[in-house]
Amino acid sequence: MMADLFNAPHKESDEAATGTGTVGSSEAILLAGLAFKRKWQNKRKAEGKPYDRPNIVTGANVQVCWEKFARYFEVELKEVKVTEDYYVMDPVKAVELEDENTICVAAILGSTYNGEFEDVKLLNDLSLEKNKQTGWDTPIHVDAASGGFIAPFLYPELEWDFRLPLVKSINVSGHKYGLVYAGVGWIIWRSKEDLAEDLIFHMNYLGADQPTFTLNFSKGSSQIIAQYYQLIRQGFEGYRNIMENCHNNAMVLKAGLEKTERFKILSKDIGVPVVAFSLKDRSHYDEYMVSEHLRRFGWIVPAYSMPEDAKHVALLRVVIREDFSRTLAERLVLDITHVLKELDKLPLPSVSPNGGDDQVCINGGIWKHEHFGGEKEIF
Structure with a gap:
């Protein structure tokens, strides 16, 4: 079912998709990375070439689990830096970083920072051309943790999945927009050939052959059952209706x-139902202070900064889920407007000589807000 959702080749063809359930997308990404590394190593060994310096190309906006993979499994991480007004991986720059030791390029369908979809189609086309010129076979992995349950229903014509020949694996989180409670993810490979057989273990002590490829061992099946139930109960139409509603509420x-004329919108209309925005004028107060004041109204709206090279850009982000109604969207706008009016009445702040960048003086007192720096949200 998951493979069909991502347009994997049919079982009747030469390629037959395979995959496994995981504990969220983090485990899925670690498994995908291991599969790419092992396949690259096996190929290099067969060719009699060095296989001790693998690297992976990603954008600087990747989720922290990609950094974990690189560090834990000794793979060089080549990051495409983001720039102001372009907060995702540039496919042109990504392809420039590819070399014979690149095990894969990772594209994100729904950036953690602003929900934006990266251009997987352009990345595929550019990589195909470079592979043709160099004789390499650099593949693509799509981190669709958030967008994997959005794009098939809202943007069915968007080519980002197994319709693209270089996309060899895709991960998705069931507990984001898959409508399942936390703790389930999925990793799908285009074909069995993309998952090295020596990474799979076989057990028969439960009465039959049981292949397994996981990092996590004992775990319950409740999330798997819940995902199956949702897919059966909602069906394609049900998921599409829910995702359309999320998108519409994000637009509200x-x-x-935008009507307040106080914010710059950093998210895109086509992407995950996320509204990311920053203040146009930060001379009086900043996004961290807005976030702190919103807590008094019961809202937890995270404030954080973009990755390196765009770290000076701070933003607020609201993720629209299936239970976030139009009424709540309108209420949030009213509460944000109220907070802005309150902050407008405060005297202009000055940086505390003892506090550093995260403390400002107001009426002789110290206002301290938390900076999240370049840390990435953990799911």
Whole structure:
């Protein structure tokens, strides 16, 4: 079912998709990375070439689990730096970083920072051309943790999945937009040939052959059952209706924020139903202070900064889920407007000589807000 959702080759063809359930997308990404590394190593060994310096190409906006993979499994991480007004991986720059030791290029369908989809189609086309010129076979992995349950229903014509020949594996989180409670993810490979057989273990002590490829061992099956139930109960139409509603509510929130004329919208209309925005004028107060004041109204709206090379850009982000109604979107706009009016009445702050960048003086007192720096959200 998951393979069909991502347009994997049919079982009747030469390629037959395979995959496994995981504990969220983090484990899925670690398994995908291991599969790419092992396949690259096996190929290099067969060719009599060195296989001790693998690398992976990603954008600087990747989720922290990609950094974990690189560090834990000794793979060089080559990051494409983001720039102001372009907060995702540039496919042109990504392909420039590829070399004979690149085990894969990782594209994100729904950036953690602003929900934006990266251009997987362009990355595929550019990589195909480079592979043709160099004789390499650099593949692509799509981290669709958030977007994997969005794009098939809202943007079915968007080519990002197994319709592209270089996309060899895709991960998705069931507990984001898969409508399942936390703790389930999925990793799908285009074909069995993309998953090295020596990574799979076989057990028969439960009465039959049981292949397994996981990092996590004992775990319950409740999330797997819940995902199956949702897929059966909601069906394609049900998921599409829910995702359309999420998108529409995101547009209501975006329109309300734009109407204040106080914010710059950093998210895209096509992407995960996320509204990311920053203040146009930060001379009086910043996004961290807005976030702190919103807590008094019951809202937890994270404030954080973009990755390196765009770290000076701070933003707020609202993720629209299936239970976030139009009424809540309108209420949030009203509460944000109220907070702005309150902050407008405060005297202009000055940086505390003892506090550093995260403390400002207001009426002789110290206002301290937390900076999240370049840390990435953990799911």
